[in-house]
Structures are given as structure tokens and as C-alpha cells.
Amino acid sequence: MTQFISRRLFHLIFILIGVSILVFLMLRLIPGDPAHLLLGEFASPQDVARIREQLGLDGSYPFQYWIYLKNLFGGDMGISIRSNLPVSQEIFDRFLATVELSVVAMFISSFIGIMAGVISSVRKYSIFDYGSMVMALAGISMPIFWLGLMLMYLFAVKLGVLPMMGRFTMGMDYHPITGLVTLDSLFKGDMVLFLNSLKHLILPAFTLATIPMAIIARMTRSSMLEVMSKDYIRTARAKGLSYHRVIFQHALKNAFLPILTVIGLNFGLLLGGAVLTETIFSWPGLGRYVVDSLLARDYPAVQGCILFFAVIMVIVNLIVDILYFYLDPRLRIDGKG
């Protein structure tokens, strides 16, 4: 176990170094001088020198990278060109909005995806099976930025039952504790704000959940079908166990490993999807921030966000690996992974 985790950690550190080098190189690979790009053609040499220093562009590359790393470990990701605030601060402020959205989307996609997959596999070739698999294929092919807009039109514009954008209605009284509006309002017992923020979450979370939901449903179905053909399922049935018990305790438990991997891998899709979903629903998260920063050529902010996203992804993958190790006794006996 320790050997497995230490190997994964070594791998993780290696990946993180690689990721940091790539992100570090970003500014240096942009054709032309980034300082000139930011300030325009007619900038004074003093201004250019100041921005170059602020961006950490002075000195040799290895030296610059060393400074970059040293700053990173101190939690310093540079200063945003637009707001003049530390990038780490800007990222932290927005990250929780993205977490709230992604976690809710992950629950929606896992729950509906697994349910649809299980029912499809149990009722193979039924109308439900065909229907949900057609839906799943459509879900994978769906441009979610289009789906989001159409849902917005239907539920917010036409029917008027759900809000169009934002995390809660503007002007409502909100004092962050954790930064997750739904949780904070629940802690404070502010049911009005809680319901309001929940309503704001429905459309973006559902939009974001679409593709992972479809992938999870397909994976669950094929994984369940494989397990259901095994002898121990027949034995369990022959012992006289109830159908539901066999499905949920025997089959789903064994089919769960590949499903878990897919859920873990989908986290990357969720983070990526957040970029689009947040743009559509004006959700004040990190995904929208990175796009806005790029359009405004706020390079330190873009670098910080991309590094941050990659780190989150690497950590989630590590967690999935470790969970996998725990859930599959065969890996534990081998002592490897």
C-alpha cells in the first residue's frame, strides 16, 4: 500500500514539475514581447521594463523558472494585470463557485447515469434500454453550450420558472463563510437564499452534467452486462436471493470499479465543461475567469488558472487511483497497482 502510494506520489510530483514548466514557458513562447503586447506599440521604455519585471521576464530562463517556482511555493502566482490583485486571491475567490457547480453536476451525472445504466442492463433491449442509450449517445454528441442556451430559453425566458444567470438574485444579502452559497445559507438558516441559490444552480448544473451523465450511463450498462453474465450472479440468483439484492449488492458492487474510474476521469470533463457552462450562465467561477483573462491578455491570470486546473486534475486522479486500490482487493494482494 505504502509502496503504491509513494509510487503514485512520485509520479504526481513529476507531472506537476512538467506542468509547471509548460505553464512557465507559456509567456516565453508567445511571439513577440508580452510586455509590448500588453502596453501597445507606443509604451515608454520605463513602462515596458516595469511590466517585464512584474511578469518575471528578466534574467536567464533557468533563473526565471527558479524564481517562478520559489514564488509558487510561497503561494505567489503573480499580479493580475487587469485588477492589480494577486492572482492566487482572484483564483481562490472564484474557485469555490466552480466547486459548488461541479460537485452538484457530478452528483447529478453519477446518480442519473448509474441508474439509467443499471436499468438498461437489467432490461436489455427493452424500450427503456434503447431510449436511454439513444439519449446517452445524443448526450455525448451535444454541444453543451448550445444545450445550456436552449434550456435557458425554455425555462428562464419562455416558462419563467428558473433564473437566467448568476449564483443568486442580485442584491440578496449574502455573507460568505465557506464560499459555497447553498451551504452557507443552510448554516445560517436563511431558507430564502438557500432556495434561491438552489434554483440558480439547476440549469447550469444540469447542463454541465449532460456529457458525464451520458458517459457514465454507457459505461455502467456495459460493465453491468459483463458482470451479470458471470457465474456468481447465477449462483446468487439460484440461492434464492431477491432480484434487487443481486442487482445492487452483487452485480453493481463488482461493476463499480470501471464506473468509478469513469467518474474520476470525468472530473476533467467537468472542469473543462465549467469553462463553457460558466460563460453561458454568467456563473462567477474560475472557468469564466480564465476565458475573460485570456481575452483581456491578462497572462499572469491565465497562467495561474491553467496551472491550478491541472493541479486539481492531477490530485483528483490520484484520489481515484487510491480509491481504486482500496476497492479492488486483487490489487492489494499483489501489492502493486
Next chain:
Amino acid sequence: MEKVDAFIEIRRNKTAMIGLVLIGLLLLLAIIGPWISPHHPLTPDPINRLKGPSWAHPFGTDSLGRDILSRVIYGSRISIIIGLIAVSISLVPGAILGLLSGFYGRRVDEPIMRLMDIMLAFPAILLAIFITAILGPSLLNTMIAVGIVYIPHYARIVRSSVLSLKEQLFVQAVRSLGGGNLRIIALHIFPNTIPPIIVYATLGMGTAVLQAAALGFLGLGAQPPTPEWGAMLSEGRQYIQNAPHVAAFPGVAIFTLVLGFNLFGDGLRDVLDPSLR
């Protein structure tokens, strides 16, 4: 003989055929577009702006009064070309890296695969955004960005088939007859990696079209007035309250093309490479 069998099987595969029909329809639109589109995709008509669907404009008009049907038809050319170029950009280096990495093992394999791991650490669209940040937003750079993002996927697929191929008897036979490494790779291993490559490239076309449209939607891809579907959707977003058709039709077009590639790819996979399921 085998090839003929595969053809017959693909023709019997309903999923693949539905996909092929969808792709075929859009390909046809792309080819004969200039002759059948009712208006010019870039000609504005300020009097008729944001008009809903009608006989004169079956898909309605956009904020400058341009005919959306014509823009969607022209957009099919752009999206199909984006897909083809982006997939080539990921496929060629990906396949070469996968071949080298799988065939030569450790010394070559380690650095290549670790680099691929690093690229895979980024969520796909963020890596594409990252590359766009370096190259600048444009249609060409979109293709390059989307292409680079998916190199590791092809490298991994090709590598894993090379790993099993190189242990097989026919490779050892060629080697014992004095065949050099290059000959073995080019004439004996590479041809056998083609089926999974075809399957993955077909599915990859769908992904590439979708990603490129996403970049266009974010304003990081094709720039106005190019009738690129993602960029058109992005414009439609501003008018979603009063003129939802501006966003609706380009989205349907993206969906149809991507669905076509996914259906066809799924069907191909069943026939060509059941192990990938």
C-alpha cells in the same frame, strides 16, 4: 477477403449506416453549398435583422440580417475542414510517437509517455485555451490547438496495439529472416495498427468539431464574420431572449455532424476492433 467481410459487416451495422448518412448529408451540403444556399453568407440586410424563420429565410436572419441557413451551409465546410485538419495534426505525430514508444520500449517509451502524461494532466479544453493563448485566437490556430490536445490519445492507442503486435510470431519471423527495425515497423506493424486508428480518428472527428466549436463559442476561435458554427452560437447568445433561432440552428448543425461521427465511429468499432469496446 477480410476487407470484403468488413465492408459487408459495416453495411449491415445500422448504427454505422445512420452515422454515415448524417455525415454524407452534411458533406454534400459542404460541397454543393455555394450552388444551393439561398443567400450569400456574409451579405448583411439591416432591414431584415433578427427575423424568425420564414419562406425567404427558412432559418431566419441574424443581428445583421444575414441569412442563417446560408451561414449554416457554409459553416459545414468550415467544420468538416477543421475536423479533418485537427485530426491529422493529432494523428500523424500521435501515431509516430506511439509506434516508436511501443516498439523501442523503455528508453524511448519513458520520455515520450511521460510527456503525454503531462499533456493529459490538463482538461482538454483548457489545454486548447492554453495553446490559443500562445498562438492567438484564429480559425487556423483553433485547428492547431485542438490537434495538439489529442496527440496523446492517438499515441496511447497506437502504442498499446504495437506492444501486443511486436510479440507476435509474424514479427519474430520477419526479424529472423533479417528484416530491420524500420522495415518491421513500416511494413508489418504499422499496417496492423490501422483499424484502431480508423476507429479512433472517426470518433476523434466528432470530438474535434465539438472542441473547435467550443473555442469559437468562447470567442477564441474563428473570428467574425466567418460563418463558423460555434462563433454563430456565441453571437446568438446575446439575442437568446428575443431571437432564439439565431443560436438554435447552428447548434443543431454541430449536433448533427458530431452525432454522425459518433454513430459511425461506434459502428466501425464494433466491426473493426471489438477489443476497444
